[in-house]
Amino acid sequence: MLKFAAKTLTGAPFSPLTRRRVPVALTLLLFSATPSFALSDIKILSFGGATNLPVWVAQAKGLFAKEGINVAFSFTNGSVDQMKALYDGKIDVISTAFDNIVAYTEGQSDIPLPGPADLFAFVGVGGGMNTLMVRPEIKDMAAIKGKVVAVDAFKSGYALVLYQILKDRAGLEYGKDYTAVSVGNTDKRLAAMRDDKAVAAIVGAPQDMDAAKEGFKPLADAAVELGPYLGSALVTRRPWAAAHEADMAALIRAMAAASDYIVANKAEAAAVLRDNTKGMSEADAAKMVERLLGAGGLSPHGAIDVKGVETVLKMREAYGEPAKKMGPPAKYVDTSYYDRALAKK
Numbered sequence: 001m002l003k004f005a006a007k008t009l010t011g012a013p014f015s016p017l018t019r020r021r022v023p024v025a026l027t028l029l030l031f032s033a034t035p036s037f038a039l040s041d042i043k044i045l046s047f048g049g050a051t052n053l054p055v056w057v058a059q060a061k062g063l064f065a066k067e068g069i070n071v072a073f074s075f076t077n078g079s080v081d082q083m084k085a086l087y088d089g090k091i092d093v094i095s096t097a098f099d100n101i102v103a104y105t106e107g108q109s110d111i112p113l114p115g116p117a118d119l120f121a122f123v124g125v126g127g128g129m130n131t132l133m134v135r136p137e138i139k140d141m142a143a144i145k146g147k148v149v150a151v152d153a154f155k156s157g158y159a160l161v162l163y164q165i166l167k168d169r170a171g172l173e174y175g176k177d178y179t180a181v182s183v184g185n186t187d188k189r190l191a192a193m194r195d196d197k198a199v200a201a202i203v204g205a206p207q208d209m210d211a212a213k214e215g216f217k218p219l220a221d222a223a224v225e226l227g228p229y230l231g232s233a234l235v236t237r238r239p240w241a242a243a244h245e246a247d248m249a250a251l252i253r254a255m256a257a258a259s260d261y262i263v264a265n266k267a268e269a270a271a272v273l274r275d276n277t278k279g280m281s282e283a284d285a286a287k288m289v290e291r292l293l294g295a296g297g298l299s300p301h302g303a304i305d306v307k308g309v310e311t312v313l314k315m316r317e318a319y320g321e322p323a324k325k326m327g328p329p330a331k332y333v334d335t336s337y338y339d340r341a342l343a344k345k
Contacts (some may be wrong), residue, residue, distance in 0.1 A: 039070040040247050044234070045082055046095035047185055048075050049204040050288050051126045051232060051298060054258040055095075056276045057269060063257045067250035078184040079156050080111055087114045092240060093251070095125055098230040099157025099312050101332050108320040110153040110182070120334045121233035122241070122248065123255050124299030127308065128231020129205035129291065130158060130222040132165055133190075136215045138199050141170035145177045150189040150198035153182050157231070157312065158202045160319045165225050174319075190216075206277060206288050223296020230308035231296070233333075241337060249341035255302040256342060263293060263300075304333055 046052055055073055058064045064071050076082045079100045085091040098121055103109040105117045113119075138144060144166060151159035159180065166172040174180065183192045189201035190211055202222065203211055212218060223229065234255070241248050262269040270285040277285070292298045299305060306329055313326040320326075 039065060039068055040244075040250070041070050041072060042093060042247055042251060043072045043074075043091050044093045044095060045074055045076050045085055045091040047097075047204070047232070048207075049129065049186065050206045050273060050277070050292060051129055051204070052095070052276070053262060053269060053273055053289075053292060054125070054255055054298065054302070056272050057261055058254045058258040060272045060275070061258070061261060063254040063261070064250075067254045069247060069250045069254065071251070076185065077188070078152050079109075080153060083109075083111070083113065086119075086237065092244075093234055093236045095232060095234055097128070097152075097157030098233045098235075098309065098332070099160060099316060101233070101235055102312060102316050102326065103155055103157070103320065105332060106316070106320065106324060106326065108155055108316070108322070108324075110155050118238040119235055120238060120241075120332060121230075121235050121304060122334055122337045123234035123252055123302045124230060124304040124308075125232040125234060125302075126292070126298040127223050127229050127296035128158065128161070129208075129296060130161060130202045130231065131205075131208040131218045132162065132200065132220040132222070133193070133203040133208060133211050133216045134200045134219055135193050135196070136217060138217065138219075141166055141172065141219055144170070144200050145172055147178055147199045148197065149178060149180050150183050150192040150201040151180045152184055152189070154180055155320070160315050161222050161226065161229075162200070162202045163319055164315055165220050165222065168225065169220065205291060206280065206284065209284055209288070221296065226311060228305055228307040229296070229311045230299075230305050233299075233304065238334075241334075245337070248337045252302065252338050252341040259298060259300060259302050262289065262298065266290075266293075303338070304335060309333060 079096055082094045082096055086094055101119045101121055104113050105119060149162060163174040172178055181198055183189055186204045186207050190203060190207060192198040193201055266289050270289045273288060274280050274285045309329045317326050
């Protein structure tokens with residue numbers, strides 16, 4: 001314990017009143033010397049699903065706080081709502097299908113952007129972890145002919161994944177051999193199948209595991225069918241990024257650290273997944289983490305897979321309306337923020 005001589009700077013003894021004030025003054029001095037800062041708030045709007053695990057891990061393990069940010073994480077009903085919230089300034093970043101960014105940028109989306117096309121992806125989330133699921137009575141993909149499939153939005157990324165798989169595997173053409181109903185996110189697509197409003201849909205993880213237990217049948221794994229594919233990414237607008245470069249760097253470092261944490265701590269990651277997924281068993285959580293670390297799973301270290309970007313652009317050229325040639329990957333992706341954030345100092 002520190003001891004101080006009871007004398008003033010002039011050598012005179014402290015008075016009893018002064019002695020009582022010294023501890024108070026010292027305490028105030030120590031507290032004023034301790035650095036303090038408020039965490040920057042970043043609002044992220046995402047689809048539900050297991051690919052949100054890096055965000056949940058970063059929250060649970062203090063990785064966001066370590067970088068000086070507080071992330072408010074919420075869920076969307078669909079990509080249209082995401083774009084409205086982003087352009088209204090209610091949200092800073094969205095976790096969405098990368099194809100959505102291409103579609104909105106190129107004027108091929110279900111609705112026009114409410115502002116300039118200044119969207120870009122800066123962190124890879126994953127391949128999408130998507131499964132083509134069908135109702136129990138559907139025996140194979142050929143049986144989808146003449147029926148209705150459920151999609152998020154008619155021209156959204158995972159709708160195109162569904163169209164491509166049905167074309168490649170069963171020779172079925174969207175709009176000619178079957179029709180679609182736009183209902184929203186994975187939960188709403190499953191609801192459409194339960195209500196017999198659709199016979200097939202792309203279902204994300206872990207809902208695909210629950211759907212299988214209900215009797216819905218998996219017919220194809222999108223990662224196997226398509227090869228390298230950037231399913232989802234963190235996306236923002238260029239003006240916001242330019243005005244919040246420090247926050248961007250902090251978010252990127254936290255997401256990269258969370259990705260690495262999942263690889264090194266599977267059991268802990270599975271526990272975090274269970275905490276954020278209602279009713280998930282230990283066995284299913286462990287299985288899901290292994291899937292997340294496999295083909296079509298999470299983007300390693302949060303990096304964007306350029307080959308996966310190229311696959312998305314090829315599909316957008318094939319199905320996008322009005323038909324047009326897509327730009328180079330740099331039109332929709334800016335890796336400079338990622339590179340600067342993770343550059344060795």
